[in-house]
Amino acid sequence: MKVWRYGDNINTDMLFPGKYTYTCSTPEEIKPHLLEDLDPHFAKNASREDIILAGKNFGCGSSREQPVLGLKAVGVKAVIAESFARIFYRSAINQGLILIECPDAVKAYSEGDDVVLDMDAGKIIVGGKPFSFPKLPKEILAIRNAGGLLAYTRSKLKNK
């Protein structure tokens, strides 16, 4: 498990350049360009269970969903940030990517610290120190528990 640490205002062009928006849409097409203009090491070295720690306004900018699809496909366990931009936040709910808004946990991190996530308890442990985060509202949890928005919508259509 690796921790990737980034700053404030990581926008959607840094996460996935706009020039590929209409040519790449499958996870396999997206993965090589993830974070291309921000951190070329990410696409090469990121792996399942990795965690991203970031500052304010992570995911600001475009409504493109390739950044979320890509992070999900890599198997990123969670993005923990001081705050998120709202379209990105919704998009993550739709794809089942875990985002946690917890400024104190982000600020407490120093390089080399272990970051452990306990979703059931609503806790992040950074370098041995616990930080709590609030549970999602039930309407949102229903989407996540269904396996994302399209799975949720499919079951809704079937039960109509």
Add this chain to the structure above:
Amino acid sequence: MGMTFAEKILAKYSGGKNVVPGQIVTVCPDYLLTHDNTAAIIQKIKNELDEYGVYSKSLPVIVLDHVIPAASEKTASNHKIIREFVRSYGIENFFDVGTGVCHQVMIEEGLALPGKLLLGSDSHTCSYGAVGAFSSGIDRTEAASLLLTGETWLKVPNSIKIILRGKLKPGVFAKDVVLYIIGDISASGANYCSVEFHGDVEQFSVDDRFTMANMGVEMGAKNTVFLVDEVTTNYLDSIGVPRSAYKPVYPDEDASYMQELEYDLSDIVPVVACPHTVDNVKPITEVEGLEIQQCLIGTCNNGRLSDLKIAADILRGKKINRNIRLLILPASRKIYEEALREGIIESLVKSGGILLPPGCGPCLGAHQGVLAPGERCLSTANRNFKGRMGCKEAEIYLASPATVAASAIHGKITDPRREMKK
């Protein structure tokens, strides 16, 4: 306790009497906007579309604008898939290549109206607050779900009231105002919030309001709105929308706001948003003289007739600097036609401008005016993110059409007030 604009709209659309910030409601929007990304959206739900069809033929509005005319076999195929979808499902509102940028089309076709709720799979969907609508951006997956079910959830946002007082000085425009505000409150200053503009706003035309509402997402807002007044109704009259077609929604006098901000418009000077964030805003005096290679006037932020006219007035009878490529993008065919009639296009082209088709053009870096490493572009678009115009080693500066036009003459960032005095 009274309700804000967003609270009133979300109460109306969720069938509730009262809603409070933080509450989650289910809403059925009046329209769902999608663009070139419709191809990816419908491919996600191919089987469901076959089985259940679309929720309603009148819900989707599809505008081809992002990569037009197609730049590759892939984008051409996307457009073809979308046209076939429109035909086979009888989608009522489809606007093919060349009609204009989706947000401009939504407003000038009278689809975005006061008191309506619209969602779109494009972040600048927040633009329709220019005419008193509640509108917000969503992703492709949510658009796909809406195509099938016609409904989604929204969290009732907190609201921010921005009060604008006084009068703008010559050479200062709506773009300067909104950039100034973003510079002040930061790119996340309105995160998750509904932003209402109040105060002396009658001086701002619907074009100006569009420019400002469009930038709402650049301060993190869920939606941005100018409340309906005579400026709005006169505009809607002018495009042939009957007054019976809409019912404006206003916040209550005693509504509760998370934050109230007041700005004196006479304090604002021409500004430039410097690389690589929209909130890196500086007075033009701090960046004047910086050499540039490309100028862009247009996009959904500043491609309207009044924007092109301001640029043409500054450029008329002059030539742009030999080291500059000046790209002009009318935001729609209607604007293009009117600009032709009024001699605006002739003036811009004679000065050295290059006309691009009405669409998003080079704004998102996919085609038409991509930058080379080391180059600088001064643009009227709404984003200056690193790599946004196709090259991560290039720089994008954002400013008003007047500033871009004045700068094109000199080949370097120029205070528009110098050119406007002449």
